[in-house]
Amino acid sequence: MSFLGARLGLEKRMVEVVSQDESAWFEDLYPPSLSRNFVGFSSVPATETPRKGCANPMCASGWTKPWRNKRRPIFEGQWACGAGCLEALVRNATGRELGSGVAATPQESPHRHRLPLGLVMLEQGWITHPQLRRAIDAQKSAGAGKIGEWLQHECGVSLETITRGLGLQWNCRVLSLDGFTPRSMALVMPRLLVEEFGLLPLRAEGSRRLYLGFRDRLDASAAFSLEQMSELHVESGIMGTEMFTHAHERLLDCEFIEATRETMRDTDEMSQKIAEILIDHQPVASRLVRLHRYYWLRTWLEAGAQSRVGMVPASSEDVFDTIFTVGLQN
Ligand SMILES: [Zn+2]
Incomplete structure:
Protein backbone atom coordinates (compact mmCIF):
# COMPACT_ATOMS: atom_id res chain seq x y z
CA MET A 1 0.00 0.00 0.00
CA SER A 2 1.31 3.45 -0.80
CA PHE A 3 2.09 5.90 1.94
CA LEU A 4 -0.89 8.04 0.95
CA GLY A 5 -3.14 5.00 0.83
CA ALA A 6 -2.08 3.95 4.29
CA ARG A 7 -2.64 7.43 5.57
CA LEU A 8 -6.12 7.63 4.13
CA GLY A 9 -6.82 4.24 5.71
CA LEU A 10 -5.79 5.58 9.07
CA GLU A 11 -7.96 8.65 8.64
CA LYS A 12 -10.94 6.51 7.78
CA ARG A 13 -10.37 4.40 10.88
CA MET A 14 -10.14 7.43 13.08
CA VAL A 15 -13.42 8.80 11.73
CA GLU A 16 -15.02 5.42 12.34
CA VAL A 17 -13.84 5.38 15.90
CA VAL A 18 -15.18 8.87 16.44
CA SER A 19 -18.58 8.00 15.01
CA GLN A 20 -19.20 5.15 17.42
CA ASP A 21 -21.98 5.98 19.82
CA GLU A 22 -20.36 4.38 22.81
CA SER A 23 -17.56 6.89 22.56
CA ALA A 24 -18.96 8.90 25.40
CA TRP A 25 -15.48 10.13 26.05
CA PHE A 26 -15.75 12.20 22.94
CA GLU A 27 -18.30 14.59 24.33
CA ASP A 28 -16.43 14.58 27.56
CA LEU A 29 -13.26 15.55 25.82
CA TYR A 30 -14.85 17.88 23.33
CA PRO A 31 -17.77 19.71 24.85
CA PRO A 32 -19.90 21.26 22.10
CA SER A 33 -18.65 24.72 22.98
CA LEU A 34 -15.09 23.67 22.27
CA SER A 35 -15.51 21.36 19.33
CA ARG A 36 -15.90 24.13 16.80
CA ASN A 37 -12.35 25.17 17.50
CA PHE A 38 -10.97 21.96 16.10
CA VAL A 39 -8.95 22.27 13.01
CA GLY A 40 -10.28 19.06 11.55
CA PHE A 41 -11.36 15.52 12.19
CA SER A 42 -9.01 13.74 9.96
CA SER A 43 -5.43 14.53 10.70
CA VAL A 44 -3.10 11.88 11.97
CA PRO A 45 -0.74 13.70 14.35
CA ALA A 46 2.09 14.74 12.08
CA THR A 47 4.77 14.25 14.68
CA GLU A 48 4.06 10.55 14.81
CA THR A 49 4.25 10.08 11.07
CA PRO A 50 7.53 8.23 10.62
CA ARG A 51 10.27 9.65 8.51
CA LYS A 52 11.37 7.39 5.72
CA GLY A 53 14.10 4.99 6.62
CA CYS A 54 15.84 3.98 9.78
CA ALA A 55 16.18 6.85 12.24
CA ASN A 56 19.31 5.51 13.89
CA PRO A 57 22.15 7.75 12.67
CA MET A 58 24.59 4.87 13.21
CA CYS A 59 22.51 2.45 11.18
CA GLY A 82 15.69 -3.61 13.48
CA ALA A 83 16.05 -4.40 17.15
CA GLY A 84 19.58 -3.00 17.43
CA CYS A 85 18.66 0.31 15.83
CA LEU A 86 15.48 0.58 17.86
CA GLU A 87 17.42 0.06 21.05
CA ALA A 88 19.84 2.79 19.98
CA LEU A 89 16.92 5.21 19.57
CA VAL A 90 15.53 4.28 22.96
CA ARG A 91 18.95 4.66 24.56
CA ASN A 92 19.21 8.20 23.17
CA ALA A 93 15.83 9.05 24.65
CA THR A 94 16.75 7.54 27.99
CA GLY A 95 19.95 9.59 28.09
CA ARG A 96 18.01 12.71 27.18
CA GLU A 97 15.50 12.14 29.99
CA LEU A 98 18.24 11.31 32.48
CA GLY A 99 19.99 14.57 31.68
CA SER A 100 16.87 16.67 31.25
CA GLY A 101 17.25 18.44 34.56
CA VAL A 102 13.90 17.11 35.73
CA ALA A 103 14.13 17.05 39.51
CA ALA A 104 14.10 13.62 41.12
CA THR A 105 11.55 14.80 43.69
CA PRO A 106 9.05 17.67 43.68
CA GLN A 107 10.93 19.24 46.60
CA GLU A 108 14.03 19.61 44.45
CA SER A 109 12.13 21.62 41.86
CA PRO A 110 13.27 25.18 41.33
CA HIS A 111 11.38 28.19 42.71
CA ARG A 112 11.72 27.23 46.33
CA HIS A 113 12.41 30.79 47.41
CA ARG A 114 9.07 32.46 47.56
CA LEU A 115 7.66 35.17 49.69
CA PRO A 116 5.72 33.51 52.52
CA LEU A 117 1.99 33.39 51.91
CA GLY A 118 1.23 35.49 55.00
CA LEU A 119 3.44 38.32 53.76
CA VAL A 120 1.95 38.16 50.27
CA MET A 121 -1.51 38.56 51.74
CA LEU A 122 -0.40 41.28 54.14
CA GLU A 123 1.13 43.19 51.26
CA GLN A 124 -2.17 43.03 49.42
CA GLY A 125 -4.01 44.33 52.44
CA TRP A 126 -6.10 41.13 52.55
CA ILE A 127 -5.12 40.44 56.15
CA THR A 128 -3.91 42.65 59.00
CA HIS A 129 -0.75 42.41 61.09
CA PRO A 130 -2.64 41.17 64.17
CA GLN A 131 -4.35 38.49 62.07
CA LEU A 132 -1.05 37.23 60.71
CA ARG A 133 0.44 37.29 64.21
CA ARG A 134 -2.44 35.24 65.54
CA ALA A 135 -2.20 32.67 62.74
CA ILE A 136 1.59 32.33 63.18
CA ASP A 137 1.21 31.89 66.94
CA ALA A 138 -1.47 29.26 66.47
CA GLN A 139 0.68 27.43 63.92
CA LYS A 140 3.66 27.53 66.29
CA SER A 141 1.80 26.24 69.32
CA ALA A 142 0.11 23.50 67.31
CA GLY A 143 3.40 22.63 65.61
CA ALA A 144 1.47 21.71 62.48
CA GLY A 145 -0.70 23.00 59.69
CA LYS A 146 -0.16 25.54 56.98
CA ILE A 147 -0.38 29.25 57.53
CA GLY A 148 -3.31 29.48 55.12
CA GLU A 149 -5.26 26.96 57.17
CA TRP A 150 -4.58 28.88 60.38
CA LEU A 151 -5.56 32.18 58.79
CA GLN A 152 -8.79 30.51 57.78
CA HIS A 153 -9.56 28.85 61.10
CA GLU A 154 -8.22 31.47 63.54
CA CYS A 155 -9.01 34.66 61.68
CA GLY A 156 -11.94 33.72 59.46
CA VAL A 157 -10.12 34.57 56.24
CA SER A 158 -12.05 33.01 53.37
CA LEU A 159 -10.70 30.02 51.50
CA GLU A 160 -11.12 31.99 48.29
CA THR A 161 -8.86 34.77 49.56
CA ILE A 162 -6.23 32.27 50.65
CA THR A 163 -6.31 30.55 47.28
CA ARG A 164 -5.94 33.95 45.60
CA GLY A 165 -2.94 34.55 47.86
CA LEU A 166 -1.42 31.25 46.76
CA GLY A 167 -1.93 32.23 43.15
CA LEU A 168 0.01 35.45 43.77
CA GLN A 169 2.67 33.64 45.74
CA TRP A 170 3.25 31.20 42.90
CA ASN A 171 2.59 33.78 40.23
CA CYS A 172 0.04 31.54 38.55
CA ARG A 173 -3.65 31.35 37.83
CA VAL A 174 -6.23 30.24 40.31
CA LEU A 175 -8.11 27.48 38.54
CA SER A 176 -11.76 26.64 39.03
CA LEU A 177 -13.61 23.44 38.22
CA ASP A 178 -15.26 25.01 35.18
CA GLY A 179 -15.16 22.57 32.32
CA PHE A 180 -13.58 19.80 34.40
CA THR A 181 -13.89 16.60 32.39
CA PRO A 182 -12.74 13.80 34.70
CA ARG A 183 -13.37 10.90 32.32
CA SER A 184 -11.19 12.25 29.56
CA MET A 185 -8.68 13.78 31.95
CA ALA A 186 -8.07 10.39 33.56
CA LEU A 187 -6.56 9.39 30.21
CA VAL A 188 -3.96 12.15 30.34
CA MET A 189 -1.52 10.45 32.69
CA PRO A 190 -1.12 7.34 34.84
CA ARG A 191 -2.99 7.04 38.11
CA LEU A 192 0.24 6.46 40.00
CA LEU A 193 1.60 9.87 38.97
CA VAL A 194 -1.70 11.65 39.58
CA GLU A 195 -1.82 10.18 43.08
CA GLU A 196 1.79 10.45 44.08
CA PHE A 197 2.46 13.99 42.91
CA GLY A 198 -0.93 15.58 43.51
CA LEU A 199 -1.55 16.43 39.87
CA LEU A 200 -4.96 17.24 38.50
CA PRO A 201 -5.44 17.43 34.74
CA LEU A 202 -8.54 19.61 34.62
CA ARG A 203 -9.53 20.27 31.06
CA ALA A 204 -8.25 20.70 27.57
CA GLU A 205 -8.89 23.94 25.78
CA GLY A 206 -9.14 23.66 22.02
CA SER A 207 -6.58 21.20 20.79
CA ARG A 208 -3.54 22.95 22.18
CA ARG A 209 -3.82 23.68 25.86
CA LEU A 210 -4.19 21.64 29.01
CA TYR A 211 -5.00 23.04 32.43
CA LEU A 212 -3.20 21.31 35.27
CA GLY A 213 -4.39 21.96 38.81
CA PHE A 214 -2.40 21.81 42.03
CA ARG A 215 -3.48 21.95 45.64
CA ASP A 216 -1.32 24.76 47.06
CA ARG A 217 2.03 24.66 45.28
CA LEU A 218 3.08 24.19 41.69
CA ASP A 219 5.32 21.45 40.40
CA ALA A 220 6.95 22.99 37.33
CA SER A 221 8.98 19.89 36.68
CA ALA A 222 5.93 17.62 36.49
CA ALA A 223 4.14 20.14 34.27
CA PHE A 224 7.12 20.15 31.92
CA SER A 225 7.15 16.35 31.68
CA LEU A 226 3.44 16.29 30.95
CA GLU A 227 3.94 18.87 28.25
CA GLN A 228 6.51 16.63 26.56
CA MET A 229 4.21 13.63 26.73
CA SER A 230 0.95 15.30 25.73
CA GLU A 231 2.28 17.81 23.20
CA LEU A 232 -0.08 20.30 24.80
CA HIS A 233 0.81 23.61 26.31
CA VAL A 234 0.32 22.97 30.01
CA GLU A 235 -1.08 25.85 32.03
CA SER A 236 -0.53 25.22 35.74
CA GLY A 237 -2.63 26.75 38.45
CA ILE A 238 -3.49 26.59 42.12
CA MET A 239 -6.91 25.35 43.18
CA GLY A 240 -6.96 25.46 46.95
CA THR A 241 -7.27 22.40 49.16
CA GLU A 242 -11.01 21.87 49.19
CA MET A 243 -11.66 22.16 45.50
CA PHE A 244 -8.55 20.20 44.66
CA THR A 245 -9.42 17.33 46.98
CA HIS A 246 -12.94 17.09 45.66
CA ALA A 247 -11.85 17.09 42.02
CA HIS A 248 -8.93 14.74 42.65
CA GLU A 249 -11.32 12.19 44.16
CA ARG A 250 -13.63 12.45 41.17
CA LEU A 251 -10.69 11.95 38.84
CA LEU A 252 -9.43 8.90 40.73
CA ASP A 253 -12.88 7.32 40.38
CA CYS A 254 -12.46 7.25 36.61
CA GLU A 255 -10.85 4.65 34.43
CA PHE A 256 -7.17 5.28 33.74
CA ILE A 257 -4.89 3.93 31.07
CA GLU A 258 -3.68 0.45 31.96
CA ALA A 259 -0.24 0.70 33.52
CA THR A 260 2.51 -1.76 34.42
CA ARG A 261 5.28 -1.11 36.93
CA GLU A 262 8.84 -2.20 36.24
CA THR A 263 11.92 -1.86 38.41
CA MET A 264 15.21 -1.88 36.51
CA ARG A 265 18.80 -2.15 37.63
CA ASP A 266 19.94 0.75 35.46
CA THR A 267 18.95 2.79 32.43
CA ASP A 268 20.65 0.30 30.10
CA GLU A 269 18.40 -2.48 31.27
CA MET A 270 15.45 -0.10 30.96
CA SER A 271 16.36 0.76 27.36
CA GLN A 272 16.49 -2.93 26.50
CA LYS A 273 13.16 -3.55 28.16
CA ILE A 274 11.55 -0.63 26.32
CA ALA A 275 12.87 -1.92 22.99
CA GLU A 276 11.41 -5.35 23.82
CA ILE A 277 8.03 -3.83 24.62
CA LEU A 278 8.03 -1.91 21.36
CA ILE A 279 8.99 -4.98 19.35
CA ASP A 280 6.33 -7.10 21.05
CA HIS A 281 3.51 -4.59 20.66
CA GLN A 282 4.46 -2.81 17.42
CA PRO A 283 2.89 0.52 18.43
CA VAL A 284 1.98 3.27 15.97
CA ALA A 285 3.30 5.77 18.48
CA SER A 286 5.23 5.69 21.73
CA ARG A 287 7.26 8.08 23.81
CA LEU A 288 9.25 8.30 26.97
CA VAL A 289 9.38 11.07 29.58
CA ARG A 290 10.75 11.26 33.08
CA LEU A 291 8.51 12.55 35.80
CA HIS A 292 10.64 12.97 38.90
CA ARG A 293 11.92 9.50 39.78
CA TYR A 294 9.71 7.68 37.29
CA TYR A 295 10.28 7.01 33.64
CA TRP A 296 6.94 6.89 31.90
CA LEU A 297 6.57 5.07 28.58
CA ARG A 298 3.27 5.53 26.79
CA THR A 299 2.42 3.25 23.90
CA TRP A 300 -0.39 3.77 21.36
CA LEU A 301 -1.23 0.51 19.61
CA GLU A 302 -3.56 1.80 16.90
CA ALA A 303 -4.04 5.12 15.18
CA GLY A 304 -7.61 5.24 16.52
CA ALA A 305 -6.18 5.48 20.03
CA GLN A 306 -4.95 8.99 19.32
CA SER A 307 -7.32 11.87 19.83
CA ARG A 308 -6.88 15.28 18.29
CA VAL A 309 -6.04 16.88 21.59
CA GLY A 310 -2.28 16.64 21.44
CA MET A 311 -1.29 13.09 22.25
CA VAL A 312 -4.02 12.56 24.83
CA PRO A 313 -5.55 9.14 24.15
CA ALA A 314 -9.07 8.96 22.77
CA SER A 315 -10.07 6.21 25.19
CA SER A 316 -8.46 3.68 27.48
CA GLU A 317 -8.36 1.16 24.66
CA ASP A 318 -5.26 0.40 22.63
CA VAL A 319 -3.02 2.48 24.85
CA PHE A 320 -0.85 1.34 27.73
CA ASP A 321 1.67 2.83 30.08
CA THR A 322 4.78 1.34 31.57
CA ILE A 323 6.25 3.09 34.58
CA PHE A 324 9.87 2.38 35.33
CA THR A 325 11.94 3.00 38.39
CA VAL A 326 15.65 2.60 38.06
CA GLY A 327 18.26 1.52 40.59
CA LEU A 328 17.64 1.73 44.30
CA GLN A 329 14.72 4.14 43.99
CA ASN A 330 11.48 2.38 44.63
ZN1 LIG B 1 18.79 0.77 11.23
Whole structure:
Protein backbone atom coordinates (compact mmCIF):
# COMPACT_ATOMS: atom_id res chain seq x y z
CA MET A 1 0.00 0.00 0.00
CA SER A 2 1.31 3.45 -0.80
CA PHE A 3 2.09 5.90 1.94
CA LEU A 4 -0.89 8.04 0.95
CA GLY A 5 -3.14 5.00 0.83
CA ALA A 6 -2.08 3.95 4.29
CA ARG A 7 -2.64 7.43 5.57
CA LEU A 8 -6.12 7.63 4.13
CA GLY A 9 -6.82 4.24 5.71
CA LEU A 10 -5.79 5.58 9.07
CA GLU A 11 -7.96 8.65 8.64
CA LYS A 12 -10.94 6.51 7.78
CA ARG A 13 -10.37 4.40 10.88
CA MET A 14 -10.14 7.43 13.08
CA VAL A 15 -13.42 8.80 11.73
CA GLU A 16 -15.02 5.42 12.34
CA VAL A 17 -13.84 5.38 15.90
CA VAL A 18 -15.18 8.87 16.44
CA SER A 19 -18.58 8.00 15.01
CA GLN A 20 -19.20 5.15 17.42
CA ASP A 21 -21.98 5.98 19.82
CA GLU A 22 -20.36 4.38 22.81
CA SER A 23 -17.56 6.89 22.56
CA ALA A 24 -18.96 8.90 25.40
CA TRP A 25 -15.48 10.13 26.05
CA PHE A 26 -15.75 12.20 22.94
CA GLU A 27 -18.30 14.59 24.33
CA ASP A 28 -16.43 14.58 27.56
CA LEU A 29 -13.26 15.55 25.82
CA TYR A 30 -14.85 17.88 23.33
CA PRO A 31 -17.77 19.71 24.85
CA PRO A 32 -19.90 21.26 22.10
CA SER A 33 -18.65 24.72 22.98
CA LEU A 34 -15.09 23.67 22.27
CA SER A 35 -15.51 21.36 19.33
CA ARG A 36 -15.90 24.13 16.80
CA ASN A 37 -12.35 25.17 17.50
CA PHE A 38 -10.97 21.96 16.10
CA VAL A 39 -8.95 22.27 13.01
CA GLY A 40 -10.28 19.06 11.55
CA PHE A 41 -11.36 15.52 12.19
CA SER A 42 -9.01 13.74 9.96
CA SER A 43 -5.43 14.53 10.70
CA VAL A 44 -3.10 11.88 11.97
CA PRO A 45 -0.74 13.70 14.35
CA ALA A 46 2.09 14.74 12.08
CA THR A 47 4.77 14.25 14.68
CA GLU A 48 4.06 10.55 14.81
CA THR A 49 4.25 10.08 11.07
CA PRO A 50 7.53 8.23 10.62
CA ARG A 51 10.27 9.65 8.51
CA LYS A 52 11.37 7.39 5.72
CA GLY A 53 14.10 4.99 6.62
CA CYS A 54 15.84 3.98 9.78
CA ALA A 55 16.18 6.85 12.24
CA ASN A 56 19.31 5.51 13.89
CA PRO A 57 22.15 7.75 12.67
CA MET A 58 24.59 4.87 13.21
CA CYS A 59 22.51 2.45 11.18
CA ALA A 60 24.59 0.35 8.82
CA SER A 61 21.84 -1.47 6.99
CA GLY A 62 19.70 1.32 5.56
CA TRP A 63 16.08 0.28 5.56
CA THR A 64 16.11 -2.72 3.30
CA LYS A 65 16.40 -5.22 6.17
CA PRO A 66 15.73 -6.93 8.47
CA TRP A 67 12.18 -5.92 9.42
CA ARG A 68 9.58 -6.13 6.74
CA ASN A 69 7.20 -3.71 8.38
CA LYS A 70 8.34 -0.19 7.60
CA ARG A 71 5.60 1.54 9.60
CA ARG A 72 5.90 -0.01 13.01
CA PRO A 73 6.99 0.12 15.72
CA ILE A 74 7.21 3.90 16.02
CA PHE A 75 9.09 5.43 18.91
CA GLU A 76 8.87 9.23 19.27
CA GLY A 77 7.98 9.64 15.64
CA GLN A 78 10.83 7.46 14.44
CA TRP A 79 11.08 4.06 12.88
CA ALA A 80 14.11 1.80 13.17
CA CYS A 81 15.06 -0.99 10.81
CA GLY A 82 15.69 -3.61 13.48
CA ALA A 83 16.05 -4.40 17.15
CA GLY A 84 19.58 -3.00 17.43
CA CYS A 85 18.66 0.31 15.83
CA LEU A 86 15.48 0.58 17.86
CA GLU A 87 17.42 0.06 21.05
CA ALA A 88 19.84 2.79 19.98
CA LEU A 89 16.92 5.21 19.57
CA VAL A 90 15.53 4.28 22.96
CA ARG A 91 18.95 4.66 24.56
CA ASN A 92 19.21 8.20 23.17
CA ALA A 93 15.83 9.05 24.65
CA THR A 94 16.75 7.54 27.99
CA GLY A 95 19.95 9.59 28.09
CA ARG A 96 18.01 12.71 27.18
CA GLU A 97 15.50 12.14 29.99
CA LEU A 98 18.24 11.31 32.48
CA GLY A 99 19.99 14.57 31.68
CA SER A 100 16.87 16.67 31.25
CA GLY A 101 17.25 18.44 34.56
CA VAL A 102 13.90 17.11 35.73
CA ALA A 103 14.13 17.05 39.51
CA ALA A 104 14.10 13.62 41.12
CA THR A 105 11.55 14.80 43.69
CA PRO A 106 9.05 17.67 43.68
CA GLN A 107 10.93 19.24 46.60
CA GLU A 108 14.03 19.61 44.45
CA SER A 109 12.13 21.62 41.86
CA PRO A 110 13.27 25.18 41.33
CA HIS A 111 11.38 28.19 42.71
CA ARG A 112 11.72 27.23 46.33
CA HIS A 113 12.41 30.79 47.41
CA ARG A 114 9.07 32.46 47.56
CA LEU A 115 7.66 35.17 49.69
CA PRO A 116 5.72 33.51 52.52
CA LEU A 117 1.99 33.39 51.91
CA GLY A 118 1.23 35.49 55.00
CA LEU A 119 3.44 38.32 53.76
CA VAL A 120 1.95 38.16 50.27
CA MET A 121 -1.51 38.56 51.74
CA LEU A 122 -0.40 41.28 54.14
CA GLU A 123 1.13 43.19 51.26
CA GLN A 124 -2.17 43.03 49.42
CA GLY A 125 -4.01 44.33 52.44
CA TRP A 126 -6.10 41.13 52.55
CA ILE A 127 -5.12 40.44 56.15
CA THR A 128 -3.91 42.65 59.00
CA HIS A 129 -0.75 42.41 61.09
CA PRO A 130 -2.64 41.17 64.17
CA GLN A 131 -4.35 38.49 62.07
CA LEU A 132 -1.05 37.23 60.71
CA ARG A 133 0.44 37.29 64.21
CA ARG A 134 -2.44 35.24 65.54
CA ALA A 135 -2.20 32.67 62.74
CA ILE A 136 1.59 32.33 63.18
CA ASP A 137 1.21 31.89 66.94
CA ALA A 138 -1.47 29.26 66.47
CA GLN A 139 0.68 27.43 63.92
CA LYS A 140 3.66 27.53 66.29
CA SER A 141 1.80 26.24 69.32
CA ALA A 142 0.11 23.50 67.31
CA GLY A 143 3.40 22.63 65.61
CA ALA A 144 1.47 21.71 62.48
CA GLY A 145 -0.70 23.00 59.69
CA LYS A 146 -0.16 25.54 56.98
CA ILE A 147 -0.38 29.25 57.53
CA GLY A 148 -3.31 29.48 55.12
CA GLU A 149 -5.26 26.96 57.17
CA TRP A 150 -4.58 28.88 60.38
CA LEU A 151 -5.56 32.18 58.79
CA GLN A 152 -8.79 30.51 57.78
CA HIS A 153 -9.56 28.85 61.10
CA GLU A 154 -8.22 31.47 63.54
CA CYS A 155 -9.01 34.66 61.68
CA GLY A 156 -11.94 33.72 59.46
CA VAL A 157 -10.12 34.57 56.24
CA SER A 158 -12.05 33.01 53.37
CA LEU A 159 -10.70 30.02 51.50
CA GLU A 160 -11.12 31.99 48.29
CA THR A 161 -8.86 34.77 49.56
CA ILE A 162 -6.23 32.27 50.65
CA THR A 163 -6.31 30.55 47.28
CA ARG A 164 -5.94 33.95 45.60
CA GLY A 165 -2.94 34.55 47.86
CA LEU A 166 -1.42 31.25 46.76
CA GLY A 167 -1.93 32.23 43.15
CA LEU A 168 0.01 35.45 43.77
CA GLN A 169 2.67 33.64 45.74
CA TRP A 170 3.25 31.20 42.90
CA ASN A 171 2.59 33.78 40.23
CA CYS A 172 0.04 31.54 38.55
CA ARG A 173 -3.65 31.35 37.83
CA VAL A 174 -6.23 30.24 40.31
CA LEU A 175 -8.11 27.48 38.54
CA SER A 176 -11.76 26.64 39.03
CA LEU A 177 -13.61 23.44 38.22
CA ASP A 178 -15.26 25.01 35.18
CA GLY A 179 -15.16 22.57 32.32
CA PHE A 180 -13.58 19.80 34.40
CA THR A 181 -13.89 16.60 32.39
CA PRO A 182 -12.74 13.80 34.70
CA ARG A 183 -13.37 10.90 32.32
CA SER A 184 -11.19 12.25 29.56
CA MET A 185 -8.68 13.78 31.95
CA ALA A 186 -8.07 10.39 33.56
CA LEU A 187 -6.56 9.39 30.21
CA VAL A 188 -3.96 12.15 30.34
CA MET A 189 -1.52 10.45 32.69
CA PRO A 190 -1.12 7.34 34.84
CA ARG A 191 -2.99 7.04 38.11
CA LEU A 192 0.24 6.46 40.00
CA LEU A 193 1.60 9.87 38.97
CA VAL A 194 -1.70 11.65 39.58
CA GLU A 195 -1.82 10.18 43.08
CA GLU A 196 1.79 10.45 44.08
CA PHE A 197 2.46 13.99 42.91
CA GLY A 198 -0.93 15.58 43.51
CA LEU A 199 -1.55 16.43 39.87
CA LEU A 200 -4.96 17.24 38.50
CA PRO A 201 -5.44 17.43 34.74
CA LEU A 202 -8.54 19.61 34.62
CA ARG A 203 -9.53 20.27 31.06
CA ALA A 204 -8.25 20.70 27.57
CA GLU A 205 -8.89 23.94 25.78
CA GLY A 206 -9.14 23.66 22.02
CA SER A 207 -6.58 21.20 20.79
CA ARG A 208 -3.54 22.95 22.18
CA ARG A 209 -3.82 23.68 25.86
CA LEU A 210 -4.19 21.64 29.01
CA TYR A 211 -5.00 23.04 32.43
CA LEU A 212 -3.20 21.31 35.27
CA GLY A 213 -4.39 21.96 38.81
CA PHE A 214 -2.40 21.81 42.03
CA ARG A 215 -3.48 21.95 45.64
CA ASP A 216 -1.32 24.76 47.06
CA ARG A 217 2.03 24.66 45.28
CA LEU A 218 3.08 24.19 41.69
CA ASP A 219 5.32 21.45 40.40
CA ALA A 220 6.95 22.99 37.33
CA SER A 221 8.98 19.89 36.68
CA ALA A 222 5.93 17.62 36.49
CA ALA A 223 4.14 20.14 34.27
CA PHE A 224 7.12 20.15 31.92
CA SER A 225 7.15 16.35 31.68
CA LEU A 226 3.44 16.29 30.95
CA GLU A 227 3.94 18.87 28.25
CA GLN A 228 6.51 16.63 26.56
CA MET A 229 4.21 13.63 26.73
CA SER A 230 0.95 15.30 25.73
CA GLU A 231 2.28 17.81 23.20
CA LEU A 232 -0.08 20.30 24.80
CA HIS A 233 0.81 23.61 26.31
CA VAL A 234 0.32 22.97 30.01
CA GLU A 235 -1.08 25.85 32.03
CA SER A 236 -0.53 25.22 35.74
CA GLY A 237 -2.63 26.75 38.45
CA ILE A 238 -3.49 26.59 42.12
CA MET A 239 -6.91 25.35 43.18
CA GLY A 240 -6.96 25.46 46.95
CA THR A 241 -7.27 22.40 49.16
CA GLU A 242 -11.01 21.87 49.19
CA MET A 243 -11.66 22.16 45.50
CA PHE A 244 -8.55 20.20 44.66
CA THR A 245 -9.42 17.33 46.98
CA HIS A 246 -12.94 17.09 45.66
CA ALA A 247 -11.85 17.09 42.02
CA HIS A 248 -8.93 14.74 42.65
CA GLU A 249 -11.32 12.19 44.16
CA ARG A 250 -13.63 12.45 41.17
CA LEU A 251 -10.69 11.95 38.84
CA LEU A 252 -9.43 8.90 40.73
CA ASP A 253 -12.88 7.32 40.38
CA CYS A 254 -12.46 7.25 36.61
CA GLU A 255 -10.85 4.65 34.43
CA PHE A 256 -7.17 5.28 33.74
CA ILE A 257 -4.89 3.93 31.07
CA GLU A 258 -3.68 0.45 31.96
CA ALA A 259 -0.24 0.70 33.52
CA THR A 260 2.51 -1.76 34.42
CA ARG A 261 5.28 -1.11 36.93
CA GLU A 262 8.84 -2.20 36.24
CA THR A 263 11.92 -1.86 38.41
CA MET A 264 15.21 -1.88 36.51
CA ARG A 265 18.80 -2.15 37.63
CA ASP A 266 19.94 0.75 35.46
CA THR A 267 18.95 2.79 32.43
CA ASP A 268 20.65 0.30 30.10
CA GLU A 269 18.40 -2.48 31.27
CA MET A 270 15.45 -0.10 30.96
CA SER A 271 16.36 0.76 27.36
CA GLN A 272 16.49 -2.93 26.50
CA LYS A 273 13.16 -3.55 28.16
CA ILE A 274 11.55 -0.63 26.32
CA ALA A 275 12.87 -1.92 22.99
CA GLU A 276 11.41 -5.35 23.82
CA ILE A 277 8.03 -3.83 24.62
CA LEU A 278 8.03 -1.91 21.36
CA ILE A 279 8.99 -4.98 19.35
CA ASP A 280 6.33 -7.10 21.05
CA HIS A 281 3.51 -4.59 20.66
CA GLN A 282 4.46 -2.81 17.42
CA PRO A 283 2.89 0.52 18.43
CA VAL A 284 1.98 3.27 15.97
CA ALA A 285 3.30 5.77 18.48
CA SER A 286 5.23 5.69 21.73
CA ARG A 287 7.26 8.08 23.81
CA LEU A 288 9.25 8.30 26.97
CA VAL A 289 9.38 11.07 29.58
CA ARG A 290 10.75 11.26 33.08
CA LEU A 291 8.51 12.55 35.80
CA HIS A 292 10.64 12.97 38.90
CA ARG A 293 11.92 9.50 39.78
CA TYR A 294 9.71 7.68 37.29
CA TYR A 295 10.28 7.01 33.64
CA TRP A 296 6.94 6.89 31.90
CA LEU A 297 6.57 5.07 28.58
CA ARG A 298 3.27 5.53 26.79
CA THR A 299 2.42 3.25 23.90
CA TRP A 300 -0.39 3.77 21.36
CA LEU A 301 -1.23 0.51 19.61
CA GLU A 302 -3.56 1.80 16.90
CA ALA A 303 -4.04 5.12 15.18
CA GLY A 304 -7.61 5.24 16.52
CA ALA A 305 -6.18 5.48 20.03
CA GLN A 306 -4.95 8.99 19.32
CA SER A 307 -7.32 11.87 19.83
CA ARG A 308 -6.88 15.28 18.29
CA VAL A 309 -6.04 16.88 21.59
CA GLY A 310 -2.28 16.64 21.44
CA MET A 311 -1.29 13.09 22.25
CA VAL A 312 -4.02 12.56 24.83
CA PRO A 313 -5.55 9.14 24.15
CA ALA A 314 -9.07 8.96 22.77
CA SER A 315 -10.07 6.21 25.19
CA SER A 316 -8.46 3.68 27.48
CA GLU A 317 -8.36 1.16 24.66
CA ASP A 318 -5.26 0.40 22.63
CA VAL A 319 -3.02 2.48 24.85
CA PHE A 320 -0.85 1.34 27.73
CA ASP A 321 1.67 2.83 30.08
CA THR A 322 4.78 1.34 31.57
CA ILE A 323 6.25 3.09 34.58
CA PHE A 324 9.87 2.38 35.33
CA THR A 325 11.94 3.00 38.39
CA VAL A 326 15.65 2.60 38.06
CA GLY A 327 18.26 1.52 40.59
CA LEU A 328 17.64 1.73 44.30
CA GLN A 329 14.72 4.14 43.99
CA ASN A 330 11.48 2.38 44.63
ZN1 LIG B 1 18.79 0.77 11.23
